[in-house]
Amino acid sequence: MAAAARPGVEELALLEKLLGLPRGNKYGVQGERKVPVLQTNNGPGLTGLMTIAAHLVKQAKKDQLLGSTAEEKAVVQQWLEYRVTQVDGGSSKEDTTTILKNLNIHLEDKVYLAGNTFTLADILMYYGLHHIMVDLTVQEKEKYLNVSRWFSHIQHYPGVRQHLSNVIFIKNRLYTNAH
């Protein structure tokens, strides 16, 4: 995997564009994990991908992306956390398998991570999973069918994908006895 120099910062740049925010925010990184830091004029700035992403959404006045009810907000928060702790934390093949398995179960009866509405959780999960999905075999994509359906849906969501490569999914099943 070709890791970008500052993956978190690049992701935030994508998010800014998606949200229609003017460029102008300054970012730095911190520590070995290169945690993004949003520099502000007053005070120490904001640290962490989730935190900054939520801040940008509010700045763009698209609060609905953080969920509209208490329940939805908590669910969004939960998947953002899953993204930064599990998806970013895992690096082995085993970790990846667990993540895909979990997501596949969760998405079995849902259109989006938080149910029926598109939220920040979908956006960041998409960015976080992109490098994994790109490398999946056709067979694996079919095995994690719900994840694939969701991923394909999100990458076609207006403004989300930007310069990232389009991941190809085959709609007719090839390995019918895989399950």
Next chain:
Amino acid sequence: MRLRVAPGGPAALKVLAAAGAAAAPVRLVWGDPSERPLASPSAPWLPALELDSGTVLFSPNAICQFFFLARGEEPTDLTNQWLEWEATELQKGLEALEPLGQLLEHIEQDLSSRGTAYLAGDTQSVADVVVWGALFPVLQDETGLPSELPALRTWFQNMTLSEACRKAAGSVLMPEALLEFKSYLQKHPPPCLATGRATSNAPEAQPGAGTGHRGAGGHGHADPHWDQPSPQGDGPERALSEEEIAAAVAAWARGAAALPGPWKPQQPVLPVHGRRNVLITSALPYVNNVPHLGNIIGCVLSADTFARYCRLRNWNTLYVCGTDEYGTATETKAMEEGLTPQEICDKYNAIHADIYRWFDISFDYFGRTTTPHQTRIAQDIFQRLLARGFLLQDTVEQLRCEGCQRFLADRFVEGTCPFCNYEEARGDQCDKCGKLINAVELKNPQCKLCGGVPVVKTTQHLFLDLPKLQERLEPWLEQSLATGDWTANARYITRSWIRDGLKPRCITRDLKWGTPVPLDGFQDKVFYVWFDAPIGYLSITANYTEQWERWWKNPQQVELYNFMAKDNVPFHSVIFPCSLLGADDNYTLVNHLIATEYLNYEDGKFSKSRGVGVFGDMAKDTGIPADIWRFYLLSVRPEGQDSAFSWGDLMLKNNSELLNNLGNFINRAGMFVCKFFGGVVPDMVLTPDDERLLARVTLELRQYHQLLERVRIRDALRCILSISRHGNQYIQVNEPWKRIKGDEKDRQRAGTVTGVAVNVASALAVMLQPYMPSVSVAIQGQLRIPPERFILSRDFTCTLPAGHRVGTVSPLFQKLENDQVEALRKRFGGGQPEDLAVKPQAKQTHPAPAALVAPGDPQLIQELTEKVAEQGNYVRQLKANKAEKAEVDTEVAKLLELKKQLLQAEGKSPEVPVPKGKRKK
């Protein structure tokens, strides 16, 4: 919604604490991970919150967040940042078994640079619960934290003592769970604070990230053994260990021998070498007013409870207080009442002393500031400050009334507010917009004494050079904050003062009623009260004993506790210490600063001018005994946040806690001894059931000590009530009144239960003493507890052995009836705040009882007042129902006519200012 938690799982702690803190109505299920919630991912996710919609939350932080969201507390950038930091950095550090040094350092730096009491501001938020929940399992209590991390220590201690966190810790740490928990702890090295790696110089250095990656079942509870089911799935109460029970039984068996010997200090109380010497002060009440309940709980009653506790512990304790008598307000009051300032002080000092006597406040000495000692000591401190170059002279512009031949203090000027144009703004503050005003900025200033127009003149004043003293202050303050018990608000207020930078402060005033300034050119000036008043603590002690310096110039032997409401904090933590440090005479400085928040009255504020609220002198006219007042005020003591006095709550607490719980238990225990055993304590043969009660009482007693040692007065009161609750349950389960009629074995059982119960009552009598001294004495009398056994110990022991004869037992408390309380509520106002607050002109329609000085016929005024109120309500109702405009206008006209009549009856000008809203088209 159902909350499933794994007993012993560290993540259980934060979700339980969050549920408690946000008062979320959850049903708690101690989880068995084999029944996995259907919709959750494959990992053994616990805790899990199952919402009514079917959604399952499995991330502990998201669950905590949900509870706060459901209560309307939205996340902020700061809370988000802490939650993310906890999930990514802190959890990783905990799992990788790394030294926590840098992580703890991060919290410390953030807390101290922000200067707030909590992680994301001045109130507790989801961030605090989440971070506390992660840290508590490894730290357990703040003693594991080094003193280099004072802000973290204080925060952690505050969190651990908060009710929600305490309960959560109690219920997670059940014995079965404790084993799991111990294995978790054994895996973790004690928090190694000498950091493993070099600390980065970067001010915002993040803790280094660990190299180990997280397992799939992350979220802080990956180890399967945390998710063991608990065989005992009920009750949040922490169960007892065998060791605890054995220790409690051993202590019980030692009986009175286990008690420390009685000790009485000599009179006058002076520091004793080798003893703990505790000096307690409560903020000096200002003499020109009658204190209200908020003043009483904020200062004297809190300090009294603590002083009584200290004396029970055999600590050598001196508690002093007195009235603060100098200053403008006294002069104004004297003019109002047509007396001299001295006469006013004498009159009100007596009123104060009477009130505190009625409330049973155990001052060793209650003095006053208008004494020769005050002059001598204040002038001495002044001279020392002058000699050491800590005083500055400067010219100030001030209003002077040529008619009265004097410079006018702020309170002697009135004029138009420069901000909102309110016409009756005072010289220091506008009552309408609340902004602080510099008297010379007032438009159309007027002398309040003669009505003349004052002019701006320059005059010389002296200033305390606080910026110069800051370098002495800071090292002392750091030390005191790190080693003392300062309440969170006291720390916060002090830090924000220091952070904003200190400026020179004027210490002189153009007044007559004060301590004279002993310096040429200042003969017609006195010390400003804030310089003078705290010196009152010293001079009042000097009036108590000529050896006062053994208390006040003895920081090596004396521990000083200052009690106050939060508005007084900067004077005690910054300014007065600066005066004393500058005077450089080995003064005793404050070690523990205990500040309360505010007590409100019903839904508003106490207001003397509006006659709203209960004032010290009226409390006794209510017919409610002083001890009930003490109990109620202490049980709503504004510790940590503002609280409110409410008549309904007073009635409820009296009837449910005192009468049905505490009183009922003590009375039943005593009655059984009298009725079934002829007034003689029977033989006791302990069974495991009794032993568990002993351990339970011991546990609460320990908690009581732990809380009171840290001046958590309100929280410690709960321990007392919970002991009597256990006692009641114990009696209820064992039914001695039935067993006494049974066979030999049953009768023996009845005897044991009665004997144990009456001993619990005896322990309660001692524990109650700081809170309800008269009730405590009454129990002591009824049970005939000998003085040498009326001792507060750390262990619960048998103080009334078999054969002890009790006295006559009678009920301790009386029921408060609804009618009685409703009548009191009416009498003391409150309840119609909308009239008073929203429409200031309506004030005239509700003459406050205290302010009723009208010359007219009181009965007529009363009648008209009622009519005005009635008509006012009618008009409001019409408007609310959107009635015809013509109809409204007619009724408004009637209302205005009534108001006019009322004003005439009161002898005031009948020009009713027409309220804006009523003429608007």
